[in-house]
Protein backbone atom coordinates (compact mmCIF):
# COMPACT_ATOMS: atom_id res chain seq x y z
CA UNK A 293 0.00 0.00 0.00
CA UNK A 294 1.16 3.56 -0.76
CA UNK A 295 2.60 5.40 2.27
CA UNK A 296 -0.10 8.07 1.92
CA UNK A 297 -3.49 7.27 0.45
CA UNK A 298 -6.05 10.06 0.63
CA UNK A 299 -9.68 9.32 -0.23
CA UNK A 300 -12.36 12.01 -0.60
CA UNK A 301 -10.90 13.90 2.33
CA UNK A 302 -12.97 16.91 3.39
CA UNK A 303 -12.47 19.26 6.31
CA UNK A 304 -14.95 21.97 7.25
CA UNK A 305 -14.20 24.34 10.10
CA UNK A 306 -17.08 25.31 12.36
CA UNK A 307 -20.75 24.52 11.76
CA UNK A 308 -21.00 24.23 8.00
CA UNK A 309 -18.53 27.12 7.75
CA UNK A 310 -15.27 27.29 5.84
CA UNK A 311 -14.59 24.30 3.58
CA UNK A 312 -10.82 24.16 3.98
CA UNK A 313 -10.32 21.00 1.91
CA UNK A 314 -12.92 19.50 -0.34
CA UNK A 315 -12.97 15.83 -1.45
CA UNK A 316 -9.21 15.44 -1.85
CA UNK A 317 -8.04 12.14 -3.33
CA UNK A 318 -4.44 11.32 -4.17
CA UNK A 319 -1.70 8.94 -3.15
CA UNK A 320 2.00 9.33 -2.48
CA UNK A 321 4.07 6.38 -3.67
CA UNK A 322 6.86 4.72 -1.73
CA UNK A 323 10.22 6.48 -2.15
CA UNK A 324 8.62 9.48 -3.82
CA UNK A 325 9.31 13.13 -2.99
CA UNK A 326 5.92 14.74 -3.34
CA UNK A 327 5.37 18.50 -3.28
CA UNK A 328 2.06 19.88 -2.12
CA UNK A 329 1.70 23.38 -3.52
CA UNK A 330 -0.83 26.10 -3.32
CA UNK A 331 -1.31 29.75 -2.46
CA UNK A 332 -2.04 31.00 1.05
CA UNK A 333 -5.25 29.59 2.43
CA UNK A 334 -5.45 26.77 -0.15
CA UNK A 335 -5.72 24.12 2.57
CA UNK A 336 -2.18 22.71 2.76
CA UNK A 337 -1.79 22.97 6.51
CA UNK A 338 -5.29 21.61 7.06
CA UNK A 339 -4.47 18.57 4.91
CA UNK A 340 -1.20 17.94 6.71
CA UNK A 341 -2.70 18.31 10.17
CA UNK A 342 -5.52 15.98 9.20
CA UNK A 343 -3.04 13.37 7.92
CA UNK A 344 -1.27 13.51 11.27
CA UNK A 345 -4.50 13.03 13.22
CA UNK A 346 -4.30 16.55 14.69
CA UNK A 347 -7.61 17.48 13.05
CA UNK A 348 -10.41 15.04 12.38
CA UNK A 349 -11.82 14.90 8.87
CA UNK A 350 -15.41 15.99 8.28
CA UNK A 351 -15.76 13.38 5.54
CA UNK A 352 -13.53 10.89 3.79
CA UNK A 353 -10.36 9.45 5.18
CA UNK A 354 -6.69 8.71 4.57
CA UNK A 355 -4.25 5.92 5.31
CA UNK A 356 -0.79 6.87 6.48
CA UNK A 357 1.74 4.02 6.49
CA UNK A 358 -1.26 1.72 6.44
CA UNK A 359 -2.99 3.31 9.45
CA UNK A 360 -6.42 4.87 9.03
CA UNK A 361 -6.19 8.44 10.36
CA UNK A 362 -9.49 7.90 12.20
CA UNK A 363 -7.97 4.98 14.13
CA UNK A 364 -6.08 6.72 16.91
CA UNK A 365 -4.18 3.68 18.17
CA UNK A 366 -3.06 2.62 14.70
CA UNK A 367 -2.01 6.18 13.88
CA UNK A 368 0.05 6.52 17.07
CA UNK A 369 1.85 3.32 16.14
CA UNK A 370 2.45 4.50 12.55
CA UNK A 371 3.74 7.87 13.76
CA UNK A 372 6.79 6.18 15.26
CA UNK A 373 7.95 5.72 11.67
CA UNK A 374 6.88 9.19 10.54
CA UNK A 375 8.87 12.42 10.80
CA UNK A 376 6.88 15.64 11.06
CA UNK A 377 7.90 19.24 10.60
CA UNK A 378 4.92 21.45 11.47
CA UNK A 379 4.46 25.01 10.21
CA UNK A 380 4.24 26.15 13.80
CA UNK A 381 7.11 24.47 15.58
CA UNK A 382 5.88 25.30 19.07
CA UNK A 383 9.09 24.31 20.88
CA UNK A 384 9.24 25.00 24.61
CA UNK A 385 11.05 28.36 24.84
CA UNK A 386 12.82 27.42 28.04
CA UNK A 387 14.38 24.21 26.69
CA UNK A 388 17.72 24.04 24.92
CA UNK A 389 17.90 22.53 21.43
CA UNK A 390 19.76 19.61 23.03
CA UNK A 391 16.87 18.98 25.42
CA UNK A 392 14.30 19.18 22.61
CA UNK A 393 16.22 16.54 20.66
CA UNK A 394 16.78 14.37 23.78
CA UNK A 395 13.05 14.41 24.40
CA UNK A 396 12.30 13.41 20.81
CA UNK A 397 14.97 10.69 20.91
CA UNK A 398 13.41 9.19 24.04
CA UNK A 399 10.08 8.82 22.23
CA UNK A 400 11.02 7.98 18.65
CA UNK A 401 14.78 7.42 18.54
CA UNK A 402 17.67 9.49 17.23
CA UNK A 403 20.18 7.41 15.33
CA UNK A 404 20.76 10.09 12.68
CA UNK A 405 21.01 13.01 15.08
CA UNK A 406 24.74 13.75 14.81
CA UNK A 407 24.83 13.37 11.04
CA UNK A 408 21.93 15.83 10.71
CA UNK A 409 23.42 18.32 13.14
CA UNK A 410 26.47 18.55 10.90
CA UNK A 411 24.31 19.52 7.93
CA UNK A 412 21.85 21.76 9.73
CA UNK A 413 23.52 23.61 12.50
CA UNK A 414 21.13 24.94 15.12
CA UNK A 415 22.96 26.16 18.27
CA UNK A 416 21.78 23.19 20.36
CA UNK A 417 23.37 24.39 23.60
CA UNK A 418 21.19 27.53 23.60
CA UNK A 419 17.62 27.95 24.81
CA UNK A 420 14.92 28.10 22.13
CA UNK A 421 13.99 31.65 23.17
CA UNK A 422 17.36 32.78 21.80
CA UNK A 423 16.85 31.05 18.44
CA UNK A 424 16.35 32.91 15.18
CA UNK A 425 13.50 31.68 12.96
CA UNK A 426 16.00 29.87 10.72
CA UNK A 427 17.68 28.15 13.67
CA UNK A 428 14.32 26.92 14.92
CA UNK A 429 13.52 25.62 11.47
CA UNK A 430 16.83 23.74 11.32
CA UNK A 431 16.17 22.19 14.72
CA UNK A 432 12.76 21.15 13.39
CA UNK A 433 14.34 19.52 10.34
CA UNK A 434 16.81 17.60 12.50
CA UNK A 435 13.95 16.46 14.70
CA UNK A 436 11.85 15.37 11.70
CA UNK A 437 14.57 13.10 10.29
CA UNK A 438 16.64 12.00 13.30
CA UNK A 439 14.79 8.75 14.01
CA UNK A 440 15.27 7.68 10.37
CA UNK A 441 11.55 7.59 9.55
CA UNK A 442 10.06 5.82 6.53
CA UNK A 443 7.84 8.80 5.77
CA UNK A 444 8.49 12.48 6.43
CA UNK A 445 5.71 15.08 6.29
CA UNK A 446 6.74 18.74 6.31
CA UNK A 447 4.80 21.99 6.24
CA UNK A 448 6.77 24.71 4.44
CA UNK A 449 10.20 23.26 5.31
CA UNK A 450 12.32 26.03 3.78
CA UNK A 451 10.47 28.91 5.42
CA UNK A 452 12.92 31.02 7.39
CA UNK A 453 16.03 29.34 5.95
CA UNK A 454 18.68 31.53 4.35
CA UNK A 455 19.66 30.71 0.73
CA UNK A 456 22.67 28.58 1.75
CA UNK A 457 20.62 26.49 4.15
CA UNK A 458 17.85 26.17 1.58
CA UNK A 459 20.43 24.82 -0.82
CA UNK A 460 21.72 22.41 1.85
CA UNK A 461 18.16 21.28 2.47
CA UNK A 462 17.52 20.68 -1.24
CA UNK A 463 20.75 18.66 -1.55
CA UNK A 464 19.84 16.70 1.58
CA UNK A 465 16.40 15.83 0.18
CA UNK A 466 18.02 14.58 -3.01
CA UNK A 467 20.12 12.13 -1.00
CA UNK A 468 17.04 11.17 1.02
CA UNK A 469 15.25 10.30 -2.18
CA UNK A 470 18.18 8.05 -3.10
CA UNK A 471 17.89 6.38 0.31
CA UNK A 472 14.22 5.65 -0.45
CA UNK A 473 12.61 7.87 2.20
CA UNK A 474 9.12 8.95 1.20
CA UNK A 475 8.73 12.70 1.60
CA UNK A 476 5.57 14.78 1.45
CA UNK A 477 5.93 18.52 1.92
CA UNK A 478 3.97 21.69 1.34
CA UNK A 479 5.34 24.83 -0.22
CA UNK A 480 4.35 27.89 -2.15
CA UNK A 481 7.86 28.31 -3.60
CA UNK A 482 8.37 26.81 -7.04
CA UNK A 483 12.15 26.58 -6.64
CA UNK A 484 11.58 24.24 -3.68
CA UNK A 485 10.01 21.67 -5.95
CA UNK A 486 12.05 22.18 -9.07
CA UNK A 487 15.01 20.00 -8.20
CA UNK A 488 13.69 17.67 -5.60
CA UNK A 489 10.14 16.60 -6.30
CA UNK A 490 9.05 13.66 -8.37
CA UNK A 491 5.47 14.81 -8.51
CA UNK A 492 3.51 17.73 -7.26
CA UNK A 493 -0.10 18.40 -6.47
CA UNK A 494 -1.52 21.89 -6.73
CA UNK A 495 -4.21 22.78 -4.31
CA UNK A 496 -6.45 25.75 -4.78
CA UNK A 497 -9.40 26.73 -2.60
CA UNK A 498 -9.34 23.28 -1.04
CA UNK A 499 -9.49 21.34 -4.31
CA UNK A 500 -6.75 19.62 -6.29
CA UNK A 501 -6.39 21.41 -9.59
CA UNK A 502 -3.38 19.45 -10.83
CA UNK A 503 -1.34 16.44 -9.97
CA UNK A 504 1.59 15.74 -12.22
CA UNK A 505 5.33 15.35 -12.48
CA UNK A 506 7.46 18.45 -12.10
CA UNK A 507 8.82 18.57 -15.63
CA UNK A 508 5.31 18.66 -17.07
CA UNK A 509 4.31 21.46 -14.75
CA UNK A 510 7.38 23.55 -15.54
CA UNK A 511 6.99 22.99 -19.28
CA UNK A 512 3.46 24.25 -19.05
CA UNK A 513 4.49 27.19 -16.91
CA UNK A 514 6.88 28.53 -19.55
CA UNK A 515 9.63 31.01 -18.72
CA UNK A 516 9.52 34.60 -17.65
CA UNK A 517 11.65 36.58 -20.13
CA UNK A 518 12.88 40.15 -19.90
CA UNK A 519 14.63 41.65 -22.89
CA UNK A 520 16.25 45.08 -23.10
CA UNK A 521 16.69 46.30 -26.66
CA UNK A 522 18.82 49.08 -28.10
CA UNK A 523 15.71 50.53 -29.82
CA UNK A 524 12.01 50.55 -29.04
CA UNK A 525 10.47 47.29 -30.35
CA UNK A 526 8.08 47.28 -33.29
CA UNK A 527 4.80 45.32 -33.52
CA UNK A 528 6.65 42.43 -35.18
CA UNK A 529 8.42 41.80 -31.90
CA UNK A 530 5.32 40.00 -30.65
CA UNK A 531 5.72 36.44 -31.85
CA UNK A 532 4.22 33.02 -31.14
CA UNK A 533 4.46 31.73 -27.60
CA UNK A 534 4.75 35.17 -25.94
CA UNK A 535 2.08 35.72 -23.35
CA UNK A 536 1.44 38.64 -21.08
CA UNK A 537 3.70 41.00 -22.96
CA UNK A 538 4.52 44.19 -21.13
CA UNK A 539 6.58 47.03 -22.62
CA UNK A 540 8.32 49.89 -20.96
CA UNK A 541 10.33 51.89 -23.50
CA UNK A 542 12.83 49.44 -24.93
CA UNK A 543 12.36 46.77 -22.21
CA UNK A 544 9.87 43.98 -22.92
CA UNK A 545 8.80 41.31 -20.43
CA UNK A 546 6.67 38.30 -21.33
CA UNK A 547 5.98 34.69 -20.44
CA UNK A 548 7.31 32.38 -23.14
CA UNK A 549 5.74 29.00 -23.74
CA UNK A 550 7.15 28.21 -27.19
CA UNK A 551 10.30 26.56 -28.59
CA UNK A 552 13.55 28.08 -27.30
CA UNK A 553 15.35 27.98 -30.66
CA UNK A 554 12.50 29.93 -32.21
CA UNK A 555 12.80 32.59 -29.51
CA UNK A 556 16.57 32.87 -29.86
CA UNK A 557 16.32 33.12 -33.66
CA UNK A 558 13.66 35.79 -33.26
CA UNK A 559 15.75 37.81 -30.80
CA UNK A 560 18.70 37.65 -33.20
CA UNK A 561 16.75 40.07 -35.45
CA UNK A 562 17.06 42.76 -32.78
CA UNK A 563 19.90 44.58 -31.09
CA UNK A 564 19.63 42.96 -27.64
CA UNK A 565 21.43 44.73 -24.79
CA UNK A 566 20.34 42.40 -22.02
CA UNK A 567 18.21 39.29 -21.59
CA UNK A 568 16.99 37.50 -18.48
CA UNK A 569 15.17 34.16 -18.60
CA UNK A 570 13.83 32.67 -15.40
CA UNK A 571 11.10 30.47 -14.05
CA UNK A 572 7.75 32.15 -13.70
CA UNK A 573 6.38 32.76 -10.23
CA UNK A 574 4.02 30.01 -9.20
CA UNK A 575 1.19 32.52 -9.37
CA UNK A 576 1.79 32.88 -13.12
CA UNK A 577 1.56 29.13 -13.57
CA UNK A 578 -1.76 29.25 -11.78
CA UNK A 579 -2.97 32.17 -13.87
CA UNK A 580 -2.13 30.62 -17.22
CA UNK A 581 -2.72 26.95 -16.67
CA UNK A 582 -4.91 26.56 -13.65
CA UNK A 583 -7.01 29.69 -13.96
CA UNK A 584 -10.57 30.33 -12.87
CA UNK A 585 -12.21 27.99 -15.34
CA UNK A 586 -10.14 25.00 -14.28
CA UNK A 587 -11.08 25.30 -10.62
CA UNK A 588 -13.74 22.66 -10.03
CA UNK A 589 -17.08 23.86 -8.75
CA UNK A 590 -17.55 23.34 -5.03
CA UNK A 591 -20.63 21.24 -5.64
CA UNK A 592 -19.15 19.28 -8.55
CA UNK A 593 -18.77 15.55 -8.06
CA UNK A 594 -16.16 15.31 -10.84
CA UNK A 595 -13.05 13.46 -9.59
CA UNK A 596 -10.88 16.17 -11.08
CA UNK A 597 -7.56 15.16 -9.56
CA UNK A 598 -7.81 11.57 -10.69
CA UNK A 599 -8.72 12.72 -14.16
CA UNK A 600 -5.52 14.76 -14.32
CA UNK A 601 -3.39 12.02 -12.81
CA UNK A 602 -3.09 10.16 -16.08
Ligand SMILES: Nc1ncnc2c1ncn2[C@@H]1O[C@H](COP(=O)(O)OP(=O)(O)OP(=O)(O)O)[C@@H](O)[C@H]1O
Nearest residue numbers: 305310311312330331332333334335336337338339
Ligand atom coordinates in the same frame (compact mmCIF):
# COMPACT_ATOMS: atom_id res chain seq x y z
N1 LIG B 1 -9.08 26.98 12.79
C1 LIG B 1 -9.69 27.46 11.71
N2 LIG B 1 -10.95 27.92 11.75
C2 LIG B 1 -11.60 28.39 10.66
N3 LIG B 1 -11.03 28.43 9.43
C3 LIG B 1 -9.76 28.01 9.31
C4 LIG B 1 -9.02 27.51 10.44
N4 LIG B 1 -7.78 27.15 10.00
C5 LIG B 1 -7.75 27.41 8.68
N5 LIG B 1 -8.92 27.94 8.26
C6 LIG B 1 -9.27 28.31 6.89
O1 LIG B 1 -9.16 27.16 6.07
C7 LIG B 1 -8.60 27.49 4.81
C8 LIG B 1 -7.34 26.68 4.57
O2 LIG B 1 -6.33 27.10 5.50
P1 LIG B 1 -4.90 26.41 5.60
O3 LIG B 1 -4.19 27.03 6.76
O4 LIG B 1 -5.07 24.95 5.61
O5 LIG B 1 -4.24 26.85 4.23
P2 LIG B 1 -2.71 26.81 3.76
O6 LIG B 1 -2.74 26.38 2.34
O7 LIG B 1 -1.89 26.04 4.71
O8 LIG B 1 -2.32 28.35 3.82
P3 LIG B 1 -0.90 29.07 4.18
O9 LIG B 1 -0.01 28.87 2.99
O10 LIG B 1 -1.32 30.49 4.33
O11 LIG B 1 -0.39 28.46 5.44
C9 LIG B 1 -8.40 28.99 4.81
O12 LIG B 1 -9.52 29.59 4.22
C10 LIG B 1 -8.32 29.33 6.29
O13 LIG B 1 -8.76 30.63 6.53
